[in-house]
Amino acid sequence: MTDLTSLGVKEIRDGVRAGSFTAREVAESFNTAVADAAALNTFIVTTPDHALAAADKVDAARAAGETLGAMAGVPIGMKDLFATNRVQTTAASHILEGFTPRYESTVSQKLWDAGAGMLGKLNLDQFAMGSSNETSYFGNVTSPWKKAGSNAAMSPGGSSGGSSSAVAARIAPAATGTDTGGSIRQPAAFTGICGIKPTYGRCSRWGVVAFASSLDQAGPMARSVEDCAIMLGAMAGFDPKDATSLQMDVPDWEAALNSDLRGKKVGIPREYRMEGTDQAILDSWEQGKAWLKDAGAEIVDVSLPHTKYALPAYYIVAPAEASSNLARYDGVRYGLRDLPDGVGLQDMYAATRAAGFGDEVKRRILIGTYVLSAGFYDAYYTQAQKIRALVARDFALAFEQCDVILAPTTPTASFPLGSMNEDPLTMYLNDVFAVPASLAGLPAMSVPATINANGLPLGLQLVGRPFDEQGVLNAGLAIQQRANFTAKPEKWW
DSSP, X not given: OOOGGGOOHHHHHHHHHHTSSOHHHHHXXXXXXXXXXXXXXXXXXXXXHHHHHHHXXXXXXXXXXXXXXTTTTOEEEEETTBOBTTBOOOTTOGGGTTOOOSSOOHHHHHHHHTTOEEEEEEOOSGGGOOSSSOOOTTOOOOOSOOOTTOOOOBOOOSSTHHHHHHHHTTSXXXXXXEESSSTTHHHHHHHTOEEEEOSTTSSOOTTBOOSOTTTOEEEEEESSHHHHHHHHHHHOOOOTTOTXXXXXXXXXXXXXXXXXXXXXXXXXXXXXXXXXXXXXXXHHHHHHHHHHHHTTOEEEEEXXXXXXXXXXXXXXXXXXXXXXXXXXXXXXXXXXXXOOTTOOHHHHHHHHXXXXXXXXXXXXXXXXXXXXXXXXXXXXXXXXXXXXXXXHHHHHHHTTTOXXXXXXXXXXXXXXXXXXXXXXXXXXXXXXXXXXXXXXXXXXXXXXXXXXXXXXEEEEEEEEOTTOHHHHHHHHHHHHHHHOOOOOOXXXX
């Protein structure tokens, strides 16, 4: 029989529908793979019974001649930022350790309704704050990739590092991610997989632990553009429980996939040729232009003049919103409570937060509280919001000249765990190419493109107009077909 863990979403779904194998056989294969990959530390909690129960439900539906859902028979990893009914949800933080919701996030419920099952809750940077997956209370996630000639543990990217590592290691065919400033796209690029952040509001945020509410957006991570299109279709849709949810029909992105880009214009932002970007990244970008030109697209230069201000603006807006969102973790209602003898309420708040939050989370809360404080609100937060509006306007003007924008996803390939811990600012620069699309709420995708001299994957990023996920997916498919990226990490775990 085919090694079922080598199959992606579409192959599993179609195989189950055709009766080539059962959903239970798929679930059992991936449950075994998850158990064998403990060294990667991708999962905080595993839920093999959930995967099997969902598979049995699909097999029974097929036997009864019922119509199967878009994700029928596909077991996935669920980033531990999504509330899952009666399954621990921690956001990789000690302050939520042991918290088991009695409700299901909208996105996860949509996936279960489409026939997917859950392999477990995936590790991440604590409260989605990080670019390397080193801030989790439950330990670092390790990438399945190794640098040529080195045995150093490599970063899978962040914050969706558990998701990217699991998909790249073939222990999950797909996984959910969330993207606030690049946390789907950057880890996808680091591990040689696909990941798309849809237009802000496409996927409900209800039941997703909040980091920065005006930026957070859920999306799929998988090994192909087709798989991302299928999974995004199952995840997206209007949700009356989320005030920011888009009241729009969900297109059939899979059915409309088309890599023929004749008549399309691809914009190349001149400001993205930044100092410090690896030459291999720039070479990959040039190759991407050639691939899209071969697909029939016209390559045009565009300008995004406020790009250099996007990252500092993001690291004011996001921490400001985080400081507000994380105020709810106080030791009173749920999660950790640190109550030293004889202390009052304020002391309990302080002790609980000191023990429950990690260093990076504390750093961002402090930054956010500072920029929102009296005397500094106008100097920092108001100015950052003005920059955000200018970044969005830059994109709007650029899209008058082109249909989609091509750029690098990251300035470098993956790096060894621990190599950037001494300098948070250097770590923040990993998001320099990803943040502008987040600030503007635009759909953006990373697609694997090439391998560098050290044997590590490099990704290319595509950014589209608001609501034009189809244009992004189509351009991604054109790159995928020409890149023919078949490299995968050698199993060492």
